[in-house]
Amino acid sequence: RDVPEDTLNTQDTTPVVKKPWYETIQLRGYAQLRYNGLFETNPDLQCAQCDRSWGGDGGFSFRRIRMIFFGQIHERVYMYIQPDFASGGSNFAQIRDAYFDLGLDKKQEFRLRIGQSKVPFGFENLQSSQNRIPLDRNDGLNSAVANERDIGVMFYYAPTEIRKRFSRLVSSGLKGSGDYGMFGLGLYNGQTANAPEKNKSFHLVSRASYPWELPSGQIIETSFQAYTGKFVINRNPQTDFDQTEFAEHRYGPSLIIYPQPFGLQAEFNWGRGPEFNPETNSVEDAPLRGGYVMATYMLKSNTDIFIPFTRYHYYKGGKKHELDATRHRVNELEIGVEWQPHRTFELVAMYTISDRTFENSLNPDNRQKGSLLRLQAQVNF
Amino acid sequence: RDVPEDTLNTQDTTPVVKKPWYETIQLRGYAQLRYNGLFETNPDLQCAQCDRSWGGDGGFSFRRIRMIFFGQIHERVYMYIQPDFASGGSNFAQIRDAYFDLGLDKKQEFRLRIGQSKVPFGFENLQSSQNRIPLDRNDGLNSAVANERDIGVMFYYAPTEIRKRFSRLVSSGLKGSGDYGMFGLGLYNGQTANAPEKNKSFHLVSRASYPWELPSGQIIETSFQAYTGKFVINRNPQTDFDQTEFAEHRYGPSLIIYPQPFGLQAEFNWGRGPEFNPETNSVEDAPLRGGYVMATYMLKSNTDIFIPFTRYHYYKGGKKHELDATRHRVNELEIGVEWQPHRTFELVAMYTISDRTFENSLNPDNRQKGSLLRLQAQVNF
């Protein structure tokens, strides 16, 4: 057992033949710099979950500064620790992922993932923001798991051939989700990432996904996912309330046609969960539903890549992780283009036409419509 | 003098023969994921200093996510910077260690350690949590220095032969404390790690330790340590109080018989310090005492290592770093086993039978008894 030192070396040391640390652990990352202030018609049109610098006083802002320390630290153990350096409102470092994959068989087709990691619910939720084309995730499925992550134990299975296909869908630039298995099953706290548990009951999630490869080389991925659990909401302390714990569940399908060159992506989910009712000023168990459809086209010109896209998304339901399970009605259309002059730099311009209602006890009558141009520069390293 | 750049390289650069950064600075770390909710008989049985996720609402939690940047950055200077990424209640990154060893002689037998580092008081306090077998440190000695660390200047001396022995006690898997010298002497703020100083007086600590190597190869380490200083406590602001600064001192011995294969570990300390008195609702200077005894057995079976252990620990005194120098009476028995299938993964299951009194002005009558099973998965990288 080789446990490293914590002080000055003594004069001579026995040479140990061991893989150096920098071949085991690797570092990569990306950063996203945004400007949301162009052609803005309504500064009260905002989306806290999407991007806090949208609306309000604007200016430049970092949406993400990610550094990922990862590597196969043992033939059976893979590590992935990803702090974000644009967190806490003032660019503090906070964990996003901190998980470890334990291979259960020699080929690692069966894996146990322990720690804080993405909850396998929705393709766009699982896809890295480094690869997603629109600036923010759709409200419909992202409202299921704020920050996409939670702490717990996940089980994933995929045969080697499918694992390679998932891997190729990312490395080829086709913007896959990464490898969350053909089948996944997980147990997690349910209060979302970096938040302490507030009840003693776990959430349970499951997902099946298959990337069909057609003879033409085209790949179509179809998935179905569902979760259930009990969530404890934050209520406005000035309000009379008794119930803070609510049962919730969601389920829905995903369809991804990878952009070779024309891509189509659609997801939807239905379910129930807590939602603020402005008429009674109380939070109630209510149905919810939402999703999106997105069309993309991959245009390669010399070394440049251009990806024009359009996405329409919709959500009707509460956001459990916001105050009083804020009531939402969202209809949003985006039209934009991503330009990649080379692999380290990407620029996205996206025109957003939006109609958002977000109501809680502090703001019980709040429907905001408007449009704006949003810009993002992303650097990959 | 070679000071690196802060921008794009100019077209050509003079080649400099220099050790690359990754051979000078190294990275390693570990993470601890816990679940404290099994067979819990009393959710009010808690220990804030041990593990905030013990008791209450439970769930999975990270106790530590540590990344250690370290290395011999000069023939006379060693660096050790260890942030924790599971801090601040929401997995923010916060410094644990940030120290630099300055070798005073060529053989580096005499060292000055500057910065934030462990206060040399107690073997278990000095031993890394990566190596400790029970999930948390004993209250008896850990109440001397919350988070084990402070900022200041420490002097350590050990001859090369003893330095190698200290080093071997860690690298061999025998779970030594690391090299804090045969003799240590330190001057530090005294308000514990990451807290600003609150008075102008330093704390003074000293420790002597010797690892006796028997002809059989067995190693027995005996130590004696003591510190003194003045500490400023936090009082409940709703309370009438005048005194917040208290003199404190502690002293005590350690005895470590390393597990080859049977191990025994015992420490105790006596002293005085501030303690809340629930009868008068005031904080008073009071005697304190506490310690533990632990038995372990190292079982090797093929590549697996199993270490069954039991520890009894006891504390009677105040915890100066908690509100009102919270009064504590602790009696705790732990029985468990650590399993190491390989060097990167460890699993500990530990059954805890506990009787804890922790009383301050918010909670002046609070004795909690109970038992629970605690689980920890640790990944070393």
Added chain:
Amino acid sequence: RDVPEDTLNTQDTTPVVKKPWYETIQLRGYAQLRYNGLFETNPDLQCAQCDRSWGGDGGFSFRRIRMIFFGQIHERVYMYIQPDFASGGSNFAQIRDAYFDLGLDKKQEFRLRIGQSKVPFGFENLQSSQNRIPLDRNDGLNSAVANERDIGVMFYYAPTEIRKRFSRLVSSGLKGSGDYGMFGLGLYNGQTANAPEKNKSFHLVSRASYPWELPSGQIIETSFQAYTGKFVINRNPQTDFDQTEFAEHRYGPSLIIYPQPFGLQAEFNWGRGPEFNPETNSVEDAPLRGGYVMATYMLKSNTDIFIPFTRYHYYKGGKKHELDATRHRVNELEIGVEWQPHRTFELVAMYTISDRTFENSLNPDNRQKGSLLRLQAQVNF
């Protein structure tokens, strides 16, 4: 396009010939440990912007723990991400720099710098604290940009020959500012680093600088810089106030004679900005001015370097980033020496004689005079 994985490798992987990550991204850093308590004549003499551990209860403290991840990640893109691990009052990790240089031409003489980086206003502001001789920056120019940084887009131009000269002024140990171009022009939020924008108007900055190389090898750098914008101050909420947004502008020259062996450094700036008026208890638009002159001497003796120095600095104006745009009157004389036994360790002892007035609505009559000895150990890695 090569996007890395996020999980266990599948059994076999295609070998890709690519520069390993550790040759692209590099890590370096430094840490500053201070003790400000010797011969202190007035504990109420403080400077929040300089060093929060000056005055008050003192003790050891970390002023900076910096880790810099940097590198040429593409032939046209340079990355520089610098978190500080001594931030937020309790040694949390917070971003200082996070910028990316995009080379506009093949020789990278024209660069666009996007992200959070130093605002090119003042030589001492641009010079790294790793290289600065006095412990803190002068109030006169540093009050222009607290933490020296902001988020935005900067343009820099310098011909290759001058870029090399700027580079050499740092690498040779002459303590240059780094390469901020012969000409710089920038657009930034204006609320200073890690703070969200509070109005919709940008700040604009420009700077010209030229390092004249004399036939003797002596280098004299002359600069002129100016900025303008609108700043939103923090007012004491207990006060009656209506105006929080103020126009501000500053301009001024710099003169640097590099220490070969005698060095002289002088900067001054004039302008207008918000300032608290204790007589009316309101914040008003007011003139401001301030600067410094510093003399140094570089003494090399074997491998040791000693740099005795003295600096006088002066400021009369408000500090916009402090409560109520705190009114300042600063006269300070410092005499000290920096000792570098080798490139990884530096010790500075500095005697400070100071007369500081800092007044806002909480403390409308506050002039503090006194002197003290300040000590700093710096480790470079």
